[in-house]
């Protein structure tokens with residue numbers, strides 16, 4: 001796997017972890033139960049720490065890469081929404097019922113642990129980064145265990161096939177998110193020449209404009225036509 005592909009995986013993981021941290025914090029703010037609030041808060045704290053760890057690994061890994069490659073892996077808060085890690089409709093705790101929300105945590109923590117095992121393999125054995133990922137994997141299993149405990153306590157009638165249903169649903173959702181992201185990259189490649197052409201045309205129009213006509217020195221700006229663009 002190329003260095004750029006490894007950076008891309010780390011980049012996606014940072015968004016996923018940051019998204020989880022925000023979801024847990026939102027759940028912490030919403031709940032009326034003190035014990036749940038404590039659990040959500042501790043979980044959010046772990047997810048923020050995971051985000052920080054992955055950011056540090058990404059930063060170290062990109063150190064020797066070309067600037068043009070590294071530039072693609074900048075982290076922006078809006079990326080959480082455009083990449084689908086936080087929904088435009090609101091946080092999960094606001095759009096799901098509690099049972100589905102806990103099921104979401106239960107399945108996603110397990111899926112996260114599996115995908116981190118793959119990242120750990122990519123980073124190679126017995127190095128500082130892979131040891132840090134091992135610690136994160138322990139955290140994810142602990143989160144999964146906590147959600148499972150909650151399930152067994154409050155929904156003991158839940159059948160194994162229902163949990164399998166939740167897991168399949170989340171796996172499909174994760175794959176769809178990846179497909180959506182690949183489509184965006186593909187469309188960007190197609191539309192880039194069109195954007196460039198439109199930019200070129202508009203820049204030609206700006207050259208034609210005579211800016212001396214729009215001198216505003218010593219003018220009362222309130223007298224300018226409201227429809228004026230300059």
Ligand SMILES: [Fe+2]
Pocket residue numbers: 017020046047050112136140
């Ligand atoms: Fe995490």
Ligand SMILES: [Fe+2]
Pocket residue numbers: 020047109112139140143
């Ligand atoms: Fe987690």
